Amino acid sequence: MPSSPPTATSPLPAGAWRPDALVATLHAAGLRPMQARDAAKVWMNGYHRDHLDRAAALALVPPVQARFLAPLLLEDRPLLAVEEVIAADQTRRLLWQTHDGLVIESVIIPADNGQRVTLCVSSQVGCGRRCAFCETGRLGLVRNLGVDEIAAQFRLASQLWNRVRGQLPAISNVVFMGMGEPLDNLENVLNAIALLTHDWTYGLSARKVSVSTVGVAQKFAAFFAGTQANLALSLNAPDDARRSELMPVNQRVSMADLKAALVAHLPRGRSVLVEYILFAGLNDAPADAELLRAWLDGVPARLNLIPANPGPDPRLQSPTHEAVWAFQKQLLDAGVRVMVRYPHGRDVGGACGQLAGAHRQKRGHNEVSHG
Secondary structure: OOOOOOOOOEEEEEEEEOOHHHHHHHHOOOOOOOHOOOOOHHHHHHHHHOOOOOHHHHHHOOHHHHHHHHHHOOOOOOOOOEEEEOOOOEEEEEEEEEEEEEEEEEEEEOOOOOOOOOOOOOOOEEOOOOOOOOHHHHHEEEEOHHHHHHHHHHHHHHHHHHHHOOOOOOOOEEOOOOOOOOOHHHHHHHHHHHHHHHOOOOOOHHHHEEEEOOOHHHHHHHHHHHOOOOEEEOOOOOOOEEEEHHHHHHHHOOHHHHHHHHHOOOOOOOEEEEEEOOOOOOOHHHHHHHHHHHHOOOOOOEEEEEEOOOOOOOOOOOOOOHHHHHHHHHHHOOOOOOOOOOOOOOHHHOOOOOOHHHHHHOOOOOHHHHH
């Protein structure tokens, strides 16, 4: 993102404004710098922190500044709650309908130790990357989500969670691991992160925001320049042949080129989270662990092993617990920083690779794709 504050030349949905962009645009429209800052802060506190609607938050702004602010704030495109399904582990899969009748999903994930709660958000309606293990990829890409639609998932999920969480903490972590490839919608994702992490809005720590990618290598530089959020790379295979079979993106960017791009653009002092889904008999052998270790050599990385969840290809099954443990131990013994990420919400179709699957099975592919 640019170093100077961005400005907009036309109104945006109320929930799509980055705080710095709104201040800069108000100043360009004629308000003095302090007036612009105060107006934006008051409005954003009311709208985001206090969950007021557009008009009620605008009423908090002094009339002089409000006359400049009101024309910039379009009504948000609403997300309507369609379905909430609670898993045995208290993970909540949330189905939303967009203003144009499409559907997306978010997932509220309480940690097993009760110390934190994570929200998994979607960045697109559907996905064009067509990974073999992912339900969302079967839908194809319908469209990108706007900043307001991404942020609304957090706003609405937080409101829902705060009503039912009891003694559990509020949502403090966000992962862009829902529907879509976030780097294919990079500008809106970066602006949504800037919004979610600002002190005037939700005040999340950028270090508690993670963005998962299949490996859109040409976007790495822009991502790291634009945010302090974490990058999570979905690798899932130890060599090009198997990765290309699982993930078509590898047919355009080899694993060697992917590693080179990552090492070239990863800022000093930062690391990447590498995600590796384990499939029984496909990528979980001791030789595969050694290939994975070799690929990780020279990459500042933490590794998450993810036992496969049921998905669209019945041939892709999860290994046994013993096989997962053996794979992890081999890597630990080799000095790799590795942990196993066990699924949350698998029984309600809310785990990794399952989003949109349960809804499609229940109501049919055409409704999910076209509203």
